Amino acid sequence: MRTLRVSGVAVRVHVRACVVVACLTAAAAGLGLLALSTGTAVSPAGALRTLLGRGDAASELVVYAFRAPRTLLALLVGAALGTGGAVVQSLSRNPLGSPDVIGVNAGAAAGAVLMLLVVGGASTTAVSLASLACGLGSGLLVYALSFRHGVQGARLVLVGVGVTAMLNALISYLLTRAELDDAQGAKVWLIGSLAGAGWDRVWPVALAVAAALPAALATSRAAALMEMGDAAAGALGVRVERLRLTLLLTAVGLSGVAVSCAGPISFVALAAPQLARRLTRAPGPGAAASAAMGALLLVAADLLAQRLPTPGQLPVGVLTAGVGGLYLAWLLHREWRPSRWAGRG
Numbered sequence: 001m002r003t004l005r006v007s008g009v010a011v012r013v014h015v016r017a018c019v020v021v022a023c024l025t026a027a028a029a030g031l032g033l034l035a036l037s038t039g040t041a042v043s044p045a046g047a048l049r050t051l052l053g054r055g056d057a058a059s060e061l062v063v064y065a066f067r068a069p070r071t072l073l074a075l076l077v078g079a080a081l082g083t084g085g086a087v088v089q090s091l092s093r094n095p096l097g098s099p100d101v102i103g104v105n106a107g108a109a110a111g112a113v114l115m116l117l118v119v120g121g122a123s124t125t126a127v128s129l130a131s132l133a134c135g136l137g138s139g140l141l142v143y144a145l146s147f148r149h150g151v152q153g154a155r156l157v158l159v160g161v162g163v164t165a166m167l168n169a170l171i172s173y174l175l176t177r178a179e180l181d182d183a184q185g186a187k188v189w190l191i192g193s194l195a196g197a198g199w200d201r202v203w204p205v206a207l208a209v210a211a212a213l214p215a216a217l218a219t220s221r222a223a224a225l226m227e228m229g230d231a232a233a234g235a236l237g238v239r240v241e242r243l244r245l246t247l248l249l250t251a252v253g254l255s256g257v258a259v260s261c262a263g264p265i266s267f268v269a270l271a272a273p274q275l276a277r278r279l280t281r282a283p284g285p286g287a288a289a290s291a292a293m294g295a296l297l298l299v300a301a302d303l304l305a306q307r308l309p310t311p312g313q314l315p316v317g318v319l320t321a322g323v324g325g326l327y328l329a330w331l332l333h334r335e336w337r338p339s340r341w342a343g344r345g
Helices: 015-036 044-051 057-092 104-119 124-145 153-177 180-191 199-218 220-226 230-235 240-262 268-280 287-307 316-335
Strands: 002-006 009-013
Touching: 015 044, 015 057, 015 268, 015 287, 044 057, 057 153, 057 199, 057 220, 057 240, 057 268, 057 287, 104 124, 104 153, 104 180, 104 240, 124 153, 124 199, 124 240, 153 180, 199 220, 199 240, 199 287, 220 230, 220 240, 230 240, 268 287, 268 316, 287 316
Parallel strands: none
Antiparallel strands: 002 009
């Protein structure tokens, strides 16, 4: 930790965290450039020339019309999920906390399935708006149900698990009552995919990240104090409940927009903050590092999904769920080693 003075204002900078964020951002940008050259029409050098305004008409068509929206969507959705997961884990003081757990993703998925299966014939915009509205509603419902003389992290997670279970039951019921073709289309959306992404799906996530990431960064110091406990944070001048609601709205907004545009992609919001913290070793949510790590994880997963030799293109949600399950098993094994239970029972 170093103190820098800018125009007479002292700013404390965590040097290791800044280096990690820079490295993760550079790696995500490099993989994004490689993703732009996926296929045979444009090479990485050709994609770079096109981005610099020196490409031919064919390269510009391939890069800007087809590949850039998908790559940018992967980077932005990953950043949104990573930031949302970091905020929820800091808020709940639980390393297994994420928007997947507290009902945001399940609410957004339920909204989309309702539009796809009940309304029928809904446009992509209508499905996205319904998904976002239901995701926000489920997040606020969890907050309201877990509020009793304040909100405790454990209570928030437990209520979120219950609401998630009920929403998943609703989704399953709707799928069993729908026509086969409609249910299959909704099931593909529920897996999470970036295929066929257009600029109309990029801009909402870009605006959400541009608005919410600075808010998460601005509240990171107070959030780090709140991780010590509500009493300690309140004694240091933090308005705990106001900050908790602000953080929850930030996480819910980011995750809801991400899910509405790409589907409920699993495990990125869980894994990205933990990996970022292990690298930075910095206190607080680590919003910037988690955003960069989330972007890196999702663009890498999408690039791998496009290049795996599978019949048809593999949805990125399948890959993140598989790899995330392995990561979760490793994490549980590491946290609950037999030595921690020695002498019990």
